[in-house]
Amino acid sequence: MEKTLEFPDLLRLIDERSTAFRAAVASAPSLDVQVPACPEWTLFDLVQHLGEGRRSWAATIAAGPAAAAKSASEGAPAAPREREALLAWSAASTQELLDALREAGPDRGCWTWWSTSQSPQTCGAVARHQLQEVAVHTYDAQVTLGAPQPLPDEVALDGVDEFLSTCCATTDAWPHEPAAVDYHATEGRSWRLWLSADGARTARLLTPGTMPATAAGEDPDAADASARGTAGELVLALYGRIPVDSLELDGDRRLFDLLLAWDPDE
Secondary structure (H helix, E strand, O other): OOOOOHHHHHHHHHHHHHHHHHHHOOOOOOOOOOOOOEEEEEEHHHHHHHHHHHHHHHHHHHHOOOOOOOOOOOOOOOOOOHHHHHHHHHHHHHHHHHHHHHOOOOOOOOOOOOOOOOOOOEHHHHHHHHHHHHHHHHHHHHOOOOOOOOOOHHHHHHHHHHHHHHHOOOOOOOOOEEEEEEEEEEEEEEEEEEEEOOOOEEEEEOOOOOOOOHHHOOOOOOOEEEEEEHHHHHHHHEEEEEOHHEEEEEEEEEEHHHHOOOOOOO
């Protein structure tokens, strides 16, 4: 079974995607253009959101495993309106996050909002999720300019696994009939998501149609629905950036609508 990205790779890719994000912002005709994926935001709002979020996570990481989430507004400089200064502020926000992660290391405990998921509450897991946030918002900025680029392969392949483990897996009860949903990346990796009254759990399949050892006793051919596409397409569909119908779907397609509408915290 393939491993997830190593901590140094996560930090490198956060930096790379952040650089790509700033490049898109630098080439925009205006900071006031609307972001299609987030229609309530302008491009300035997107930069502000991403920068403040990275500063909040940096503060949360630095506060230690026993502390709750920290706000970015506590003594932090506001996002400037002038483009060059805004880009410098954005770069500094990324650097704050990277510095905090390097200082803490991957195994240190950290507050996270995914306490009931399959992802650990560690700085390594935070770095993994931060990469996906930066990558998807970089895509958002590129779409705003009409020049979207595919997610890098290593980011996308880890992104499917990370989304299912962090954003889907939960101990909250699935409010519908039990089901199993498969996600197949054309690059050769597959995952299964089980949904039941016990919540949602996920595992990577060794090969398409082959169950992982951790799921012994389950029927390997019992998926009620499946989605197939490139890893990048799967990530963008999971985050609602492209329609699920743009993927190759099989089985009960209604399950994908139910998943999109499900809020386990409610």
